[in-house]
Amino acid sequence: MKKILVPTDFSEQANIALKAAAGIARKSSAEIILLHIIDLPHEAMDMIQPGYDVPEIMFFKEHAEAKLTQTSLSEELSGLNVSQILKLGRTFDEVTEVAKANNIDLIVMGSHGASGFKELFIGSNTEKVIRTSNIPVLAIKGNETEVNFDKVVFANxxxxxxxxxxxxxxxFLKLNGSTPHFLMVNTPNNFKPTHVAEELAHAFLKQFNLDDYEFSIYNDLDIEKGILNFAERVNADLIAMGTHGRKGFARLLNGSISEDLMNHSPRSIITFKL
Incomplete structure (x- = not known):
């Protein structure tokens, strides 16, 4: 892992996400790229022409540049390679575009915050960021000063x-010294006997040369309830999910299911394109 993108609105939640990113960067010697987006309405964007300065926009731009510099010099980032990007635009579009343009390996985001940042992880904006990004997205939730990834539940x-x-x-799990807890959720509409599920899962996991992992089967009414209830039972630090379009297990990130997981889980979530 070489580059970690951290969008920030300078809120408390964004700072918690930044601390999580800093911890990952230290383990992987990665560069942190701080991104702040001045989220302007379309009317304001139409006013911006090359060589033309809008006084109000320039005021916010200069203020944001100062805050970015202050954040980059914070104690949490001491000793790390940190760079800054400031953009004017629509938030969810700019995150994916900046990530693509800068060959980012991981996007780390707070799940809510001030200045409109909350909407990033609610409703269609969540799905748009994840669906349009081939880059893993780590959504940091909660108010803890430190984020741990010791116990990770990954349903597949x-x-x-x-x-x-x-x-x-x-x-990612090996990098962070995590203990993976792989999960198969049995639902009434997609039920597998225990011996069939265990044989399928262990044969699949054997190809990844995992030194240590746990595997569980959990029965629930639907997939998202199963993930949330199981994560609560084992007191997981992180929920990992995979998505690859609209087929198979990718149903996790379609429609109301993805919104339920993002909005209802008190735990941090990381998504990977499969």
């Missing part, structure tokens, strides 16, 4: 179509 269907992207999750 353990089919071969998820194998290629699965390696990204394994690499």
């Amino acid at each position: 269907d353990f089919t071969e179509e998820t194998a290629q992207g699965f390696q990204k999750i394994v690499d």
